[in-house]
Amino acid sequence: MMKKIYLYPLLPFLILTASFLSPVQAQNILRGPYLQSQGPHSIIVRWRTDSLTDSRVYYGNTLGAMTLHADSTTPTTEHRVLVSGLTPLTEYYYSVGSSSQVLRGNDSLLYFKTAPDSNSHVPVRFWVIGDFGHGNQGEADVREAYLRYAEKTKPADMQIWLGDNAYSDGTDAEFQNKVFDTIYGYGKLFTHLPFASTSGNHDYNSICPWQDSNGLPVLCNQDPNTQTGPYLNLIDPPTQGELGGVPSNLKLFYSMDYGDIHFIVLNSELGSYNAAYNWTGVLNTSQSFTSPMLDWLKADLAATTKKWKIAIWHQCPYSGQDNFTEENSVQIFCTATRHHFNPILEQYGVDLVMNGHDHNYQRSYLINGHYGGKSSFTAANLINGTSGKDSLGEAYIKYTDGPLAGKGAVYVVEGNSSEGNSYSPIDHPAIYYGQACNTCFGSLIVDVNGDRLDAYYLTSTDSILDQFTIKKEAWTGIAEEQAEFDHFYVYPNPIHHQTAVGYQVLKPCDVKIDVLDLEGRVVSASYSGTRQPGDYQEKIDFSKPQFAEGTYLIRLNCGGVVKYRKVMKME
Secondary structure, eight states: OOOOOOOGGGHHHHHHHHHHHSOOOOOOEEEEEEEESOOSSEEEEEEEEEEEEEEEEEEESSTTOOOEEEEEEEEEEEEEEEEESOOTTOEEEEEEEOSSOEEEOSOTTOEEEOOOOTTOOOOEEEEEEOSOTTOSHHHHHHHHHHHHHHHHSOOOSEEEEOSOOSTTTOOHHHHHHHTSSSSSSOHHHHTTOOEEEOOOTTGGGGTSOSBOTTSOBOOOOSOGGGOOOHHHHHOOOOTTSTTSSOOOOSTTSEEEEETTEEEEEOOTTOOOSSGGGOOSOTTOOOTTOOOHHHHHHHHHHHHOOOSEEEEEEEEOSOOOBTTTTSTTSSOHHHHHHHHHTHHHHHHTTOOEEEEESSSSEEEEOEEOSOOSOGGGOOGGGEEEOSOOOGGGTOOEEEESSSTTTTOOBEEEEEOOSSOOOOOOOBOOTTEEEEEOOTTOOEEEEEEEETTEEEEEEEETTSOEEEEEEEEEEOSSOOOGGGOSEEEEEEESSSBSSEEEEEEEESSOEEEEEEEEOTTSOEEEEEEEEEEOSEEEEEEEETTSTTOOSEEEEEEEEETTEEEEEEEEEOO
8 A cells, every 4th residue: 555645744835935936927016117216327117016026127219119128036026126228318118027027018108217417417307395195185286286387398307205205104005095196196107207205204103203102202212224114115215326426325315416416315304312313413402413414414515516406304494484493392303404404504505405394385585504593593694685586687696606605595395285284474584485374285396407596386276476596606707898897796685784785897987886766766875986897895874764674776887887786674
């Protein structure tokens, strides 16, 4: 009689072995595809499937004729493929799947465009959203307003997230249902619009919680080097300096170049009672405070040679709504960024800072050197206190040399991309414009082209309610024959007591300086005389009785060539 052989104890081992030798083919894509780390020669394609397979991306310049491919051979449900060897500023179509099947392809929505190379000076547009992950109608309305604007003008090259990307706790399910979905979220955009992002406090509830089970604020007590969670798992930023910048070696913060721009992505959530983990510097007001993140920031900014420097993080350093960012506020992460991030950014000439957290839109003047509460803000902190609107001749000028070289940044709060605060006045001397109401939703469009940056606050109802321009200009170097004089500035502006009118004479001329009201009447004749070539500065005393609070024009006439500057007198 034959002996029976019992194999039951070996079955689990045989099944497990077979699964590695022959991966189960995926039947469905659950997330994506979406695009990360968009460079001039490479891009990362990500997607999620419902079962284990290897990963393959086919790509090429023609839809339906994608003959090139890139692979990752490890079986996974979280697919990540680096596509490299690409040509800058080139559009590619792609498909995703495994080595044995294509799961999604021959689709006109599956394409990407590579970034410009480091020597290109081409126009760039990016679309900025913050506090958007509610999965509601407001989120969808902001998205649709952007799509209409893009169709009328041009689409963005990149999307930027300012944090609080998935409410309420940044769970994987919340990202899936409120961000990657196609009803309220961006599922249809992610296939061709790469995004770069920072994290917010709500995202951190699934990384290192900022509130306990009772909803009371706590501070994370976990080494940032070991932090992980759904948000950090879904992003693939350039942490090794592969797209420019100093390597951070962490997804928590990083930098990258895109055309003429150097982006710095910081993390405002790294606050802790444990000094070793307190990388943001909450509850620490020392000017000498530093941390691994701030040491990296200094090294990164010192190394970049890009014309434009733009920083993003979540918790805003300035807000004029409800004393949100005052020194005694519970928003200790906001005040920490003002105390510790801003001085470094301004030291290295950062031009634009974008944050979320407060659920409204706000935009500052061109400011510098203010790190305290609103009562400590003075006219000396205003590099330019006008509207910033180029259509009014009031664009903000960032000088590349001279006495104001690199001075001034504009700070934007864009935190209403799916939720708005109830109305209350926005009152802060640093803030030029703000909008807040419980139905006020919007996003920011930013265009960079050569020496010019233009930004537009686009509401969910298609209105442009704010716009500003920053221009890069040299203080010196304009040829003598081009003009009688140049570099006409007024500082400080707005004015409380006294201001200085500065200008450069390029060849001998008779100079006359007058202050006019808005009807063109001369209020004060401030200077008249002959000037030889050189730099000059004239003082004007606005504390005199004829200067009531309000707006004036300063007129500078040099040999019949006339220029004006609008100024504001404040009590």
